[in-house]
Amino acid sequence: MRRSNLPAELNRFVGRDDELAELERLLGEFRLVTVTGMGGVGKSRLAARAASTAEKRYCDGVRLVELAPLRDPELLEQALLDALGLTDHTRRPPREVLAEHLAGRRLLLVLDGFEHLVDDLAGLVRELLRRSPGLAVLAAARRPLRLDGEAVMPLAPLPDDDAVRLFTDRAAAVAPGLRPAPEDAGAVRELCRRLDGIPLAVELAAGRLPVLSVEQMLHRLDDRFRLLTGGVRGAPPRHRTLRTAIGWSHELCTPRERLVWARLSVFAGPFDLDAVEYVCGGPDLPPDEVLDVLAGLVAQSVVHREETPAGVRYRMLDTVRAYGAEWLTALDDEERMRRRHRDWYMGLASWCELEWFSPRQAEVAACADSALPNLRAALELCLEAPDEAHLAQHLAATLWFSWVGCGRLAEGRHWLDRAVRSDPRPGSRHDEARLRALWVLGYVAVLQGDDTAAMAALYECGEGAARTGNALAGAYTTHRLGCLALLSDDMPRAEELLSRALIAYRELGELNSQVLMGQVELAMTKVFLGDLESAVALCREVREICQDRGERWTRAYALYVLAYAAWTRGEHGEARELLGECIAIDHAFNDLVGLVLAIELLALVTAGEGDPAEAAVLQGAAAPMWEAVGLPLFGSGYFGAPRALCERQAGEALGAERFRSCLAEGGALPKDEAVARALAGRRPVDGVPSPRGRGARAGLTRRSRRTAR
Incomplete structure (x- = not known):
């Protein structure tokens, strides 16, 4: 993780020498400093400049959290987790995850634009400061947090x-x-x-x-x-x-510029030209003329252009956006524009889901991440009207690839729960949307280790699918129940359910990343049952399909199973090559489940290559990742066999004291550094024997069976 996520300054910082010096002094004396002042006075810019200057004081860096686009107070903790680069798949409260992560770190957290969330944020900041002695908070808003120990610095206009x-x-x-x-x-x-x-x-x-x-x-x-x-x-x-x-x-401004200014106020966070053309265009402003109008607003600093990982995006300062919103209300056009905005982002989500199963997967991930504030706004609008709950269910389910594939399980669970609760009546004309939301909710709950919620959602989905004759929803329900059995170490039931789901998918002509993931999950089941030949055949087929389609996310899991099989044959070079690609893909998509499993298997391969010290370092690097994934979910039974065998081999070769030292070294590595270390591919250490062939395979099989029992 980078030490700072502060944006680069797009133009020169002018003046404020005295204010900067005073702010630096306050940061040296207080753990909570809030810069207050009217809109447009430069609070955000001053706070960012002061944070950049003070970064060297904080060994764990500076993280900026922009809260102006956030409207749902329940997502405050999630916004902080995102800014900190934290992914947590467990059912632990996000506040607990934040507190645990920050407890031993020296870090500056910059909170910007929280006037509308001040009451909820104050309690969160108080608790984090109390539990994290190395944490400092620099806040910028029109109102202070009003907490004990807060130093408030009012910012005046420029001389x-x-x-x-x-x-x-x-x-x-x-x-x-x-x-x-x-x-x-x-x-x-x-x-x-x-x-x-x-x-x-x-x-x-x-x-x-x-x-x-x-x-x-x-x-x-x-x-x-x-x-x-x-x-x-x-x-x-x-x-x-x-x-x-x-x-x-x-x-x-020209009349058209004023019109677009008002209409742009419905956007939350950054937006792109395509969205502006659809949302702001109409009979009074043809879409192909929107670009010239937008360029005029950029030239006048009403709209700002920025480069992002998803491409060129635009945004408005909150004060300017609020002014446009008043005009939109005066035009009596707010509701219509919010619906156009909602419709665009529902369409974008559908496009992203389709393109997820394509060579554009990385682009889709970046696009969904950039659009997240606007997708949240669209979900909120759907949930405001009870008769539009089916739209919320459809949108929350469509975004499954972001919740599951891009490390946003907790937020996905938030929206799916709300969408399903918003219309609890079965048997309506919108059954299809509800059933889809239910099996996606079941999928997310399975990955969070919440078996009770998963079973409830999947049971209801199965009943609804049978009642309405929705064979596709039935297939997905069977698939997710098979996944639940796999993670519960019930391999015979997992094999039966996953096989049945794959047959149903083939009969229905369904092929996408989730279907291929079901095939990989069946392959994992067969590995754990000792049928390596069938597992390898299944994953080779998945790899070929992924190669044809340009799909990478599911491909990474297929590579994991193939690497597992290669290790058991004593083919360490092939296993390392497969795991290298697997780790690179998982890290790019922020998929911690795949990443931690692959790193632990690589640790075992490294031990087999004759480098027990490096194996122990990799094993130690996996430990913090398990905290986010949930060790009891993927870390026991069959999935824990590589860890147990690596611990035995490396521990015997190094001795208890040095083994613990290497584990601690790995545990101190940030995730990015751990991945870089795993991909470095260190050479084996001379003089240490390497288990080969049947011995390696037998050792793992016996250990996995003992662990499972």
């Missing part, structure tokens, strides 16, 4: 000189050939003074320079002050100034 510097710097960026002339210095200073030195207002004014001179801006600003300053009763003068500056910039 005149810094405001002028900011205007000049931004003007040079938007209009290099139209910089204010020296004789305009007085007018620029007056303009910045009229804008009260509010950075957002100054930047918006600089964005008008290609269209208006400084003198023209001053005259127009006079007009807007007379029109708007009295429009917000009870608002502080500077709040009225910001509103005036935004309103003035709004007034100077």
